[in-house]
Amino acid sequence: MTAENSTPLEADTGGEPVRLPGGIRSLKELAEWAAGRGAAPLAEEDAGFAEPLAFPFAAIVGQREMKLGLLLAVINPAIGGALLLGPRGTAKTTAVRGLVELLPKVPRSLCFYGCLPEDIEQGGIDAVCPDCARKYAAGEPLAVMERVRLVEMPLNARLDDVLGQPDPHTPHRIRKGILALADRQMLYIDEVNLLDDTVADAILDAAAQGHYTVRRGSITATYRARFVLIGSMNPEEGSLRPQILDRFGLRLWVSGLTDPAERLEAYRRAQTYRNSPHQLVAQFAAETAALQADIQEARERLREVVLPDEVAQTGLAWIVKLGVPSLRAEITLFEAARALTAADGRTEVTVDDLREVAPMALRLRRSAFMQNYAAQREEEDGELASLITSSDDTP
Numbered sequence: 001m002t003a004e005n006s007t008p009l010e011a012d013t014g015g016e017p018v019r020l021p022g023g024i025r026s027l028k029e030l031a032e033w034a035a036g037r038g039a040a041p042l043a044e045e046d047a048g049f050a051e052p053l054a055f056p057f058a059a060i061v062g063q064r065e066m067k068l069g070l071l072l073a074v075i076n077p078a079i080g081g082a083l084l085l086g087p088r089g090t091a092k093t094t095a096v097r098g099l100v101e102l103l104p105k106v107p108r109s110l111c112f113y114g115c116l117p118e119d120i121e122q123g124g125i126d127a128v129c130p131d132c133a134r135k136y137a138a139g140e141p142l143a144v145m146e147r148v149r150l151v152e153m154p155l156n157a158r159l160d161d162v163l164g165q166p167d168p169h170t171p172h173r174i175r176k177g178i179l180a181l182a183d184r185q186m187l188y189i190d191e192v193n194l195l196d197d198t199v200a201d202a203i204l205d206a207a208a209q210g211h212y213t214v215r216r217g218s219i220t221a222t223y224r225a226r227f228v229l230i231g232s233m234n235p236e237e238g239s240l241r242p243q244i245l246d247r248f249g250l251r252l253w254v255s256g257l258t259d260p261a262e263r264l265e266a267y268r269r270a271q272t273y274r275n276s277p278h279q280l281v282a283q284f285a286a287e288t289a290a291l292q293a294d295i296q297e298a299r300e301r302l303r304e305v306v307l308p309d310e311v312a313q314t315g316l317a318w319i320v321k322l323g324v325p326s327l328r329a330e331i332t333l334f335e336a337a338r339a340l341t342a343a344d345g346r347t348e349v350t351v352d353d354l355r356e357v358a359p360m361a362l363r364l365r366r367s368a369f370m371q372n373y374a375a376q377r378e379e380e381d382g383e384l385a386s387l388i389t390s391s392d393d394t395p
């Protein structure tokens with residue numbers, strides 16, 4: 001949901017005390033915004049955070065590759081996130097929302113401008129707004145520890161929404177964009193192939209660097225944007241530019257369940273969730289807690305995980321044989337293997353670890369394949385078109 005299509009009355013406060021929507025601080029500001037004079041406010045509720053009670057990740061039936069890939073992506077951010085590829089109705093968004101529930105808490109700013117204690121640690125007292133400087137001096141907290149939020153990128157997001165724009169009321173400051181609000185959170189782009197190219201580039205640049213800079217006239221501001229990026233797309237609804245596809249670490253195929261027993265179980269759990277989300281969450285509370293602990297432990301162990309030279313050589317040989325030009329191939333392959341090793345409670349990557357993650361790290365990276373992929377799709381569409389035309393002609 002973007003700021004433009006949310007009205008003050010619709011702003012979801014998520015069960016918290018009612019306050020002015022969109023981080024607006026005064027009725028005057030609200031009136032100006034409503035009259036179209038102010039810039040659209042962009043605060044947490046407008047950035048599209050997910051519903052609080054998500055379908056438990058642990059309750060998702062089947063989809064082993066998707067679940068493993070997503071867990072590896074949050075254990076080791078160096079993997080470069082993940083792209084979920086599959087048709088609609090295959091639990092992609094459900095999985096991402098459930099994944100967020102498994103992550104350890106992070107500090108969240110209490111301030112309109114999103115100041116954090118770490119700003120002061122790194123840049124001194126001038127790095128925060130006057131309000132926060134006063135709070136800091138008075139020993140009041142600038143942030144609270146909160147669970148990680150899922151920031152869902154609206155498909156109609158403009159570059160200004162994504163990067164930030166000058167605050168109309170204090171024009172020397174820039175109002176944070178979605179990318180800055182997603183710092184330390186998880187950023188999800190559903191149907192990334194439908195996103196504007198300029199916006200996609202800006203997101204991927206920020207994701208790769210962990211920060212970005214906005215320049216508007218004489219104002220320059222740099223923001224942290226350290227988030228795990230998860231994208232999803234339905235390959236039947238348009239392709240993704242290879243340059244964009246390449247920048248997602250893991251590429252995970254998500255397919256419909258084929259085993260009737262699994263389908264039935266998935267149906268039952270979906271029914272339980274629809275009737276009572278609390279009941280399903282409670283049913284999987286033990287599994288959820290275990291996954292949370294595993295992720296935390298794997299993250300801590302990751303620092304100790306080493307990749308022996310001979311194992312790395314094997315991986316590089318595969319990449320050369322496949323003819324993958326992008327250097328991101330080995331980064332993702334090796335970092336995913338390290339995450340898997342850590343998740344398995346070990347500290348030395350083996351060739352078997354590489355084997356396990358190689359399909360998700362290396363598929364859809366060969367430029368020749370990408371060209372053929374597009375060509376084959378056109379060929380198939382042409383066949384279909386001629387089939388439809390000729391059957392129309394049949395008496």
Ligand SMILES: [Zn+2]
Pocket residue numbers: 111112113114115128129130131132133
């Ligand atoms: Zn502040």
